[in-house]
Every structure is written in C-alpha cells, then in structure tokens.
Amino acid sequence: MKRVQLLILLVRKGAIGRKIKITLRELAGELGTSPQSVLRLIEEMEEEGLVEREVVGRKTCVEVSPEGLAFLENLCDAISEALYNGVILGEVISGIGEGAYYVKQYSHLIKEYLGFDPYPGTLNVRVLFPKTVFDALCGVRPVILPGFTKEGRTFGDVKAYRVRIDGMEGAIVIPSRTVHPPKIAEIVAPVYLRKELGLKDGSRVRVEVVRE
CATH class of the missing domain: 2.40.30.30 (Riboflavin kinase-like)
Incomplete structure (x- = not known):
C-alpha cells in the first residue's frame, strides 16, 4: 500500500519524464512513516524498475520509470473495472x-x-x-x-x-x-x-x- 502511495505522491510532485529532488523527511511526513522506511521503499522500487534514482552528493533525485507509470495505469484500470461495473x-x-x-x-x-x-x-x-x-x-x-x-x-x-x-x-x-x-x-x-x-x-x- 505504501508503495502505491509513494508512486502516486512522486507522480503528483512531477516525477514524470524528469528526475525531481526529493527529501526523505518530507516524503515520510506525507506518508506517515519514517525516512528510513521511505528510503527502503525507494530502493526496493528501484530494484523492481518502478523508479529511477540518482544520488549526487547529498541530493537524491527520483523519476517514476515507464514501468512504474504502466504499473499505476494497470492498477487504475483494475480499480475502474471493479468499481464502475454498471x-x-x-x-x-x-x-x-x-x-x-x-x-x-x-x-x-x-x-x-x-x-x-x-x-x-x-x-x-x-x-x-x-x-x-x-x-x-x-x-x-x-x-x-x-x-x-x-x-x-x-x-x-x-x-x-x-x-x-x-x-x-x-x-x-x-x-x-x-x-x-x-x-x-x-x-x-x-x-x-x-x-x-x-x-x-x-x-x-x-x-x-x-x-x-
């Protein structure tokens, strides 16, 4: 659930087609979890190909990958099919x-x-x-x-x-x-x-x- 919430949050922040600077503390506050948990989620999603990450010094930049966007689209289609069924x-x-x-x-x-x-x-x-x-x-x-x-x-x-x-x-x-x-x-x-x-x-x- 947190994984989906994080992907949606990144998309809302504009991480489509470009990498955006993120703050683990800020994301953790919006997700109601700890910075360590957010970092672990990002690392797991990077391994799965859902996001692309770049660390430059102390700055972390993240972009939702095409695979991540496809994941969200498929989830949206599944939810729509379940809910909007006539x-x-x-x-x-x-x-x-x-x-x-x-x-x-x-x-x-x-x-x-x-x-x-x-x-x-x-x-x-x-x-x-x-x-x-x-x-x-x-x-x-x-x-x-x-x-x-x-x-x-x-x-x-x-x-x-x-x-x-x-x-x-x-x-x-x-x-x-x-x-x-x-x-x-x-x-x-x-x-x-x-x-x-x-x-x-x-x-x-x-x-x-x-x-x-």
Whole structure:
C-alpha cells in the first residue's frame, strides 16, 4: 500500500519524464512513516524498475520509470473495472414535476424502442456512487429515442439505458444534448416504482445497468 502511495505522491510532485529532488523527511511526513522506511521503499522500487534514482552528493533525485507509470495505469484500470461495473447506488428524491409531461410526449417511442408502456412519470435518483450517471454507463450502448416535432415544438433525441431495480425493468433516460454528466438518474418504467417498491424520498436504491 505504501508503495502505491509513494508512486502516486512522486507522480503528483512531477516525477514524470524528469528526475525531481526529493527529501526523505518530507516524503515520510506525507506518508506517515519514517525516512528510513521511505528510503527502503525507494530502493526496493528501484530494484523492481518502478523508479529511477540518482544520488549526487547529498541530493537524491527520483523519476517514476515507464514501468512504474504502466504499473499505476494497470492498477487504475483494475480499480475502474471493479468499481464502475454498471451499478448505481443512490437515493430517491422528488423531481420538479416535468417528468410526467416528457414521458407522455415520448411514450410512443418508449413503447416502440424499449417495449413497454411507461408510467406517466419518472423515478428520480440522486447518484451517490459512482460520481455521475455516465460513470456507471461507460461502455454501454444506449437505445436512441429519435427526436420529433409536435405542435410546432421540437423534442430532441433521448438516450435510454435499460436498467433493473429490484428485478423490475426500466430505463435511465438522458437528453442527447446534455453536456455535463448528470448526478440525477431519471428512470422510466412500466409501473409506478415508488408504490411497487415502497420507496419514498431518501430511500436507498440499487440500480443495475443491463448490458445487452
């Protein structure tokens, strides 16, 4: 663990593509360990090819090697794969009342493309994990509900991602024009999810993204 922390600390200090001057005492203070332990870690990582070290007089300069950077990238990929696996943990919140209107406008498309008649409203879930809705949807291909014009008003494309909540089907819907990753997941379903699942504001829910 200390080894990973030290590598990350060196990267943050700019030890990529160049050697930087380090102070064992300073690194030890940031890692909550002793200078002797830091020196031992650096020596071990140098032997493993994770860092390159140069000692000139009393000065010690260290650079994270390409192997060290690859180690961190592989670790990052492994963590991302473990965490961002299509599961959203959130809490139910009240919307602003527009969900029913838009579900009504897109109901024919939801029926055609998702295969169910939607309840006239959405379940709004504030995402607690991961950071945004898009983090959970990474790598999942959406179902596109095409835009249309109705009574002189234009309704844009909507991206729909199939999900399950306690075994019940539904879909997260996101307007294609959305620029910023949303923290609120709006979910349409063929039933009134609040009633069927006994949910109220503040209820914790687990939303599983269906990967087709």
